[in-house]
Amino acid sequence: MIDGKRVLIILPAWNEAEGLPKILREIQQKLPGADTLVVDDGSVDNTAAVAAATGSRVAQLPYNLGVGGAMRFGYRYAHLHGYDVAIQCDADGQHDPAYVPALLAKLDEADLVIGARFDGEGSYKVRGPRKWAMKLLSVVLSRITGTRLTDTTSGFKACNKPLIEFFSQWYPVEYLGDTIESMVGAARCGFTIRQVPVAMRERTTGTPSASPVKAMIYLARAGLVLLLAMIRRMPANLKAIQPATRTAVNRPELIGKV
Template sequence: MIPALNEENSIASVVRDVKTALPTASVLVVDDGSTDNTAENAAKAGALLLRLPFNLGIGGAVQSGYLFAMRNGYDVAVQIDGDGQHDPVFIPDMLTRLDSFDLVIGSRFMSNVGFRSTAMRRIGIGILSGLLKALTGQRFTDPTSGFRVANRRVIEHCAANYSQDFPEVESLLHLRREGLSIIESPVVMRQRSYGRSSINWTKSLWYMMKVSLSLCIGLARRRVP
């Protein structure tokens, strides 16, 4: 599943790359209220298309993908970004780890090559990693990564209970609270195919502060059966 917002320049190549890496997989693009030709280009590339009526944000888009997977009986869901940063060539290796774990996260920091984001974002990721270690007892080197492979247990949980604001980081807390097992797998990230990230150093700092507060509040939330 590929959540995408205004990625008309890269979405077709991402779909084709996934189809090359996983020839038998269904490829779903969740168009999160794009105002460009993202949906049309995804469909032309051969993807299934789920068009949201308006922009829900990354959390709503990803949860929509999990709902689609649950309701259509899929046992495995692969999440990959629509901007071309995630290389699908690593998906088969990540899939092999589902034999022993519920969720596999592609970590850019387990290898010394590829795109590793700005220094400020790396500092923020390090802080969030330390906070998650304190809250869950497990250390994650790349907790903000949206490159993930999930089994049916994770699909069902995320379809019913998924954070809307900071889904990548918060979902790790909730999944660990439910006793689900998570492991990271080394991947090499690529630069965005087109455009640039909207997150600068001030937004990175603000994001880190908000996520940290959200994680602490998340500990007090009632568990969803």
């Protein structure tokens, strides 16, 4: 428990056996009241065994589904076990658990809180076409959600109990959909989105891939995902889930039909 709330930190992990013990021990040290769930996304190394040995709850997916599929499972687990807050955290060490209290505090006025890299905290930089793509997404999604957003592709997020239930029933698994489409879907259904500044660290494992060509592909795919997110009809059963907070983003001219 943290401040009277049951908090689950979900770590989607694919072949992260090398770095997991360090990040899990850090979470245990800085957030002793939180539970962790490592979703082993079809790893071929001993990710699951390492996570279990470090004291975390572990779920093993039979094959690799991607971050979206792993997070959908994580939200279902959080909903079924009655957690008040679910936090997505990378398993590669980039996300500092010390910022979790800031995300939790912001949940007093929002349903979804994003840990934003480009909001005055830290020195994380992106360049070239990828930077342009991320800026464009931030401008468009700020308009859609009715709030200023600077890091719409961040994988460091916290959501409250109503949104956990929402995501447990509907969470996109497509590439980029787990960040962009999930955010648009939540906004279209009346959930409030905010951000807090965080500093990102260098990953402890793996190698990021970046090139101008890949960045342009990223932009094209992000644009397609955004378009589909705006026109896709939301399942009718989601209307029964009431957000804890509401904003003016519910205006029909912004969101269309749900």
